[in-house]
Amino acid sequence: MKAIYNDQVIAESDNTVIVEGNHYFPSDSVKKEFLTPSNTHTTCAWKGVASYYNVVVNGETATDAAWYYPDPSTLAEGIKGHLAFWNGVEVIK
Template identity: 60%
Template sequence: MQAMWNGQVIARSDATVVVEGNHYFPATAVDMDFLRPSDTATVCPWKGTAQYYSLEVGGETNRDAAWYYAEPKDAAAQIRGHIAFWKGVEVTQA
């Protein structure tokens, strides 16, 4: 799988974890040069607290387009150390 935004591949992996239809990429498969920490956080009752990154590619910013669970609840332990994408980021077969 790969995640692409604004013509740039942000992540690529054949070992994503799918939860609720979202592909979570291992953090090691994500090009962190394009991610900027965000102050945004949301809470999921069964996964825990999600923290966000904004993407910066080609001079454009996609605010809060990536998220991760630093300390997921036990039910979502499989996504620890993984990052997912949305807000126009295309996640497709590589």
């Protein structure tokens, strides 16, 4: 799987975890130079509190387009250390 924004591959892995239709990429498969911290946090009833990154490529920003669970619930332990993408980031095979 690949995550692409503004024609740039920002993550690539053959070992994503699929939860609720979203591919969660292992942290070491993500090019962190394209991520900037966001102050956004949301809460999922069963996964816990999510934190977000903005994705920035060639001066274009996809706000809150990457998210992760720094301390997921026991039910969601499989996505610890993984990031998922949306909001303009295309995830393809």
